[in-house]
Amino acid sequence: MNPVSRRKFLKISAATISVAAAGSAIVKGAEALGNKSGKEVKGVQKIPTYCDICFWKCGAIAYVNDGKLWKLEGNLEDPLSRGRLCPRGTGGVGAHYDPDRLKSPLIRRSERGREEWVEVTWDEAFTHIADKLQKIKAQYGPEAVALFAHGIGGNFFKHTLKAFGTPNITAPSFAQCRGPRDVGFRLTFGEDVSSPERTDIKNSQCLVLIGSHLGENMHNSQVQEFAEAVGNGASIIVVDPRFSVAASKAKFYLPIKPGTDLALLLAWMNVIVKEGLYDKDYVQKYGFGFEQFAAELTPYTPEWAYPETGIEPELIRTTAREMARYRPATLVHPGRHVTWYGDDAQRSRAIALLNALLGSWGRKGGFFYPVSMDVAGYPYPAYPKPEKAKVDNPDNKYPFAHETITTGIREATISGKPYPIKSWFVYATNLIHALPNEAETIKAIQNLDLLVVVDVIPSEIAGWADVVLPESVYLERYDDINVEWFREPFVALRQPVVESPHDQKPNWWMAKKLAEKLDLGAFYPWKDIEEYIIHRLTTAGLSFDELKKKGILRGSKQPIYFDEGVSAQFPTPSGKIEFYSLQLAKAGFDPVPKYRRPLPGPLGSFRLLYGRSPVHSFSRTQSNHILMDMVAENEIWINADVARRMELKTGDYVRLKNQDNIVSNKVKVKATERIRPDCVYMVHGFGHNSRGLKYAFQKGASDAQLLTRYVTDPLMGGTGMNVNFVTIESEASHG
Amino acid sequence: MARFGMVIDTAKCVGCMDCVVACKTENSVPEGLNRDWIEYEVQGKYPSLHMEIRSERCNHCSNPPCVYCCPTGASHVHDLGGVVLVEHNVCIGCKACIASCPYDARFIHPDGYADKCTFCIHRVEKGLDPACVSVCPTHCMSFGDLEDPNSDVTRLLESRNHHALIPEAGTKPCIFYLV
Ligand code: SF4
Ligand code: SF4
Ligand code: SF4
Numbered sequence: 080m081n082p083v084s085r086r087k088f089l090k091i092s093a094a095t096i097s098v099a100a101a102g103s104a105i106v107k108g109a110e111a112l113g114n115k116s117g118k119e120v121k122g123v124q125k126i127p128t129y130c131d132i133c134f135w136k137c138g139a140i141a142y143v144n145d146g147k148l149w150k151l152e153g154n155l156e157d158p159l160s161r162g163r164l165c166p167r168g169t170g171g172v173g174a175h176y177d178p179d180r181l182k183s184p185l186i187r188r189s190e191r192g193r194e195e196w197v198e199v200t201w202d203e204a205f206t207h208i209a210d211k212l213q214k215i216k217a218q219y220g221p222e223a224v225a226l227f228a229h230g231i232g233g234n235f236f237k238h239t240l241k242a243f244g245t246p247n248i249t250a251p252s253f254a255q256c257r258g259p260r261d262v263g264f265r266l267t268f269g270e271d272v273s274s275p276e277r278t279d280i281k282n283s284q285c286l287v288l289i290g291s292h293l294g295e296n297m298h299n300s301q302v303q304e305f306a307e308a309v310g311n312g313a314s315i316i317v318v319d320p321r322f323s324v325a326a327s328k329a330k331f332y333l334p335i336k337p338g339t340d341l342a343l344l345l346a347w348m349n350v351i352v353k354e355g356l357y358d359k360d361y362v363q364k365y366g367f368g369f370e371q372f373a374a375e376l377t378p379y380t381p382e383w384a385y386p387e388t389g390i391e392p393e394l395i396r397t398t399a400r401e402m403a404r405y406r407p408a409t410l411v412h413p414g415r416h417v418t419w420y421g422d423d424a425q426r427s428r429a430i431a432l433l434n435a436l437l438g439s440w441g442r443k444g445g446f447f448y449p450v451s452m453d454v455a456g457y458p459y460p461a462y463p464k465p466e467k468a469k470v471d472n473p474d475n476k477y478p479f480a481h482e483t484i485t486t487g488i489r490e491a492t493i494s495g496k497p498y499p500i501k502s503w504f505v506y507a508t509n510l511i512h513a514l515p516n517e518a519e520t521i522k523a524i525q526n527l528d529l530l531v532v533v534d535v536i537p538s539e540i541a542g543w544a545d546v547v548l549p550e551s552v553y554l555e556r557y558d559d560i561n562v563e564w565f566r567e568p569f570v571a572l573r574q575p576v577v578e579s580p581h582d583q584k585p586n587w588w589m590a591k592k593l594a595e596k597l598d599l600g601a602f603y604p605w606k607d608i609e610e611y612i613i614h615r616l617t618t619a620g621l622s623f624d625e626l627k628k629k630g631i632l633r634g635s636k637q638p639i640y641f642d643e644g645v646s647a648q649f650p651t652p653s654g655k656i657e658f659y660s661l662q663l664a665k666a667g668f669d670p671v672p673k674y675r676r677p678l679p680g681p682l683g684s685f686r687l688l689y690g691r692s693p694v695h696s697f698s699r700t701q702s703n704h705i706l707m708d709m710v711a712e713n714e715i716w717i718n719a720d721v722a723r724r725m726e727l728k729t730g731d732y733v734r735l736k737n738q739d740n741i742v743s744n745k746v747k748v749k750a751t752e753r754i755r756p757d758c759v760y761m762v763h764g765f766g767h768n769s770r771g772l773k774y775a776f777q778k779g780a781s782d783a784q785l786l787t788r789y790v791t792d793p794l795m796g797g798t799g800m801n802v803n804f805v806t807i808e809s810e811a812s813h814g
Numbered sequence: 815m816a817r818f819g820m821v822i823d824t825a826k827c828v829g830c831m832d833c834v835v836a837c838k839t840e841n842s843v844p845e846g847l848n849r850d851w852i853e854y855e856v857q858g859k860y861p862s863l864h865m866e867i868r869s870e871r872c873n874h875c876s877n878p879p880c881v882y883c884c885p886t887g888a889s890h891v892h893d894l895g896g897v898v899l900v901e902h903n904v905c906i907g908c909k910a911c912i913a914s915c916p917y918d919a920r921f922i923h924p925d926g927y928a929d930k931c932t933f934c935i936h937r938v939e940k941g942l943d944p945a946c947v948s949v950c951p952t953h954c955m956s957f958g959d960l961e962d963p964n965s966d967v968t969r970l971l972e973s974r975n976h977h978a979l980i981p982e983a984g985t986k987p988c989i990f991y992l993v
Contacts, residue, residue, distance in 0.1 A: 709834060
């Protein structure tokens with residue numbers, strides 16, 4: 080064992096001095112915030128709610144001590160958290176106390192993007208927005224308004240804008256994240272993987288992770304189940320250019336050349352088919368077009384894949400046999416953020432096909448069939464029918480896009496075609512960091528008559544807004560109930576735990592007030608959200624009081640595997656698992672995925688890869704003091720030998736320059752054996768340039784800023800973003 | 815006599831720092847300071863690597879140099895489970911204990927006293943696990959009585975290979991890492 084270095088001691092001592100001078104922001108925050116209503120309850124109260132630091136929606140118990148938020152723990156009743164939150168959820172306390180939060184509604188008073196504001200009342204803000212929207216509607220029609228919304232908190236804004244008459248409602252979670260995966264699985268099984276994923280990790284005996292770094296990416300239930308599988312001795316196969324945390328748990332680590340995963344997948348399937356290792360009964364019973372599929376695989380031998388992937392043929396064979404050995408309890412994980420190279424839907428389809436060969440869909444240890452409680456939506460009046468079709472996908476250019484494409488809306492906003500988009504509403508998604516090519520986003524914004532941003536912190540996108548609406552953080556508000564699809568049916572309640580410290584308001588209140596200003600009050604027949612929730616619950620025979628007390632109401636267990644009685648139905652055109660896809664062929668695409676070699680970068684550059692930190696969610700948590708105390712800036716991972724050659728060492732500051740001469744903020748080097756020499760890696764979400772984010776300002780570098788290029792997936796419009804290359808510039812040369 | 819200790823399964827730990835965050839909120843550890851932390855130990859050459867991830871903290875040593883060197887008696891061994899604690903009011907912040915700890919587990923709290931992991935004795939006294947143990951999403955940490963042959967910690971140590979940190983310092987640490 081290495082002795083613990085003295086370095087840490089020095090670091091701690093230095094921190095002690097600065098903290099002694101600055102005092103504790105957490106304690107200070109608590110004093111400053113107090114309790115507005117003065118209804119302070121003495122002692123410790125425990126209030127159940129569900130988390131919103133990411134979209135997983137874990138059930139939590141908030142501890143409030145003398146009226147002040149103390150800590151958050153998992154709710155044991157909750158099937159998602161199983162009583163344990165992830166580090167971000169535990170650190171959610173910091174979101175409430177964040178001193179950089181947006182405090183009151185703001186209207187822009189100078190040029191866009193300069194972050195100069197006038198504080199206004201809520202009524203002034205809504206009047207301003209409603210006037211502009213009515214003008215846009217009169218001139219261009221209601222379809223000229225688009226909504227970008229992330230997470231369950233967007234539900235009521237969606238409702239208001241549908242009532243207003245626009246079909247243009249979108250989220251980056253499709254075209255910048257899980258879209259290709261869901262398309263690839265739909266094309267194969269007729270259903271997508273959904274969120275939370277229907278992956279039966281805890282029962283897997285062989286788990287294959289391709290670039291999916293569970294443990295660094297903290298989707299709570301998945302990480303818990305991953306550890307359970309490791310504890311059960313499951314065989315773990317990890318494919319990643321980076322020796323991820325998951326790789327350190329693996330029996331087989333495949334250090335793949337970036338961008339060549341599809342070659343590996345085809346070679347694996349070649350071996351499994353050629354050696355007859357697949358689940359023949361399953362394939363025969365449920366499969367369509369297997370013969371044609373098998374014929375297409377013939378050229379993709381492990382020997383063929385070797386020069387593409389850098390993975391030795393024997394290792395490809397051994398791992399293919401390993402997967403077959405444990406089938407059907409072998410799970411080839413479909414990943415989540417899979418917008419990598421622009422061939423992502425086809426790569427995801429290859430993952431679906433490999434799972435189909437192993438017979439894992441609908442089987443224990445593979446993919447289960449999620450179940451849910453029967454809770455109807457609120458009986459609203461019918462929405463007006465938009466006169467124009469959605470703007471994002473003209474002429475059905477991306478025929479398999481089953482959700483709205485953010486970047487398609489951005490393109491239409493820039494070009495005015497097929498029709499102009501004149502207003503964006505942005506709810507809880509920092510589009511400057513979430514979409515590739517910031518310049519295009521800004522160009523689109525400059526074409527708008529109105530940009531409204533609803534957020535809890537002054538994110539970069541809020542900096543560009545005409546009107547900023549400050550939202551209460553999740554711990555201070557009700558939200559829609561979460562009627563989840565998962566292993567067992569349940570419904571979860573988000574309820575206020577503490578009051579908002581300033582003039583922040585919950586999304587439902589804003590969406591309702593705005594609707595009323597737009598003369599759409601008829602779409603909000605309820606007085607407040609409690610009335611809305613009570614209506615939905617009582618119609619379903621559930622008790623609001625009980626839900627308030629427990630936070631979670633669980634239904635009875637239902638079958639989730641074929642073996643337990645789930646009927647094996649595949650809503651594809653053939654009604655079967657489509658090994659060969661006629662609908663792809665008909666649309667002019669490969670009916671069985673084909674490999675195309677990724678384009679190399681400029682000589683001497685490194686492919687830029689990005690990922691997640693377990694203590695941060697996207698670019699939304701860098702002003703949370705507790706989480707920043709864990710990881711305050713990102714690092715650029717550089718292979719140790721490369722770093723040595725470049726005379727760089729861990730802790731040196733550098734800047735990254737991409738192929739389009741965009742230069743990043745300064746970022747710390749992490750010289751490490753844990754990455755290939757041909758790529759570099761950084762955690763997404765850092766390098767904030769919004770001046771309002773005082774604490775996070777320019778800590779680390781932004782990967783998003785460097786993603787000027789993207790390759791659009793021809794099937795569904797997703798943006799493959801692992802196609803950017805950087806060189807490393809010494810910090811000194813930039814001052 | 816109970817002898818409290820922790821057993822941490824490095825095969826399961828993913829280094830997520832939930833243990834660090836939970837300690838922070840449970841114990842109001844001031845900004846910039848932490849009572850526990852994560853170490854990554856990487857061996858080998860890419861791509862043949864071995865990595866151990868460890869959640870570390872005060873080892874509540876059975877032979878604690880920090881207690882022996884404390885001039886005021888503030889650093890002491892608690893009656894319950896041999897937990898090493900600091901009496902805040904008695905501590906003069908002289909840092910002798912900090913210098914003597916081979917694990918760098920201690921720091922000076924902004925209020926002037928030496929601080930570190932308490933094994934969450936306030937929770938343990940109520941029959942709860944320490945905050946870090948109870949939060950860990952991978953369930954890789956166990957807390958209990960090392961002297962009790964039926965405790966989880968004892969059984970884990972009997973059934974799995976393990977190591978402690980810097981045994982050569984002779985401090986008899988009470989935190990063990992399963993490999
Ligand atoms: S995974 Fe973590 S951040 Fe996401 S909802 Fe659960 S506890 Fe919150
Ligand atoms: S919470 Fe558990 S898994 Fe996460 S770093 Fe701590 S010990 Fe490891
Ligand atoms: S036992 Fe308690 S004080 Fe010690 S590290 Fe864990 S949470 Fe912190």
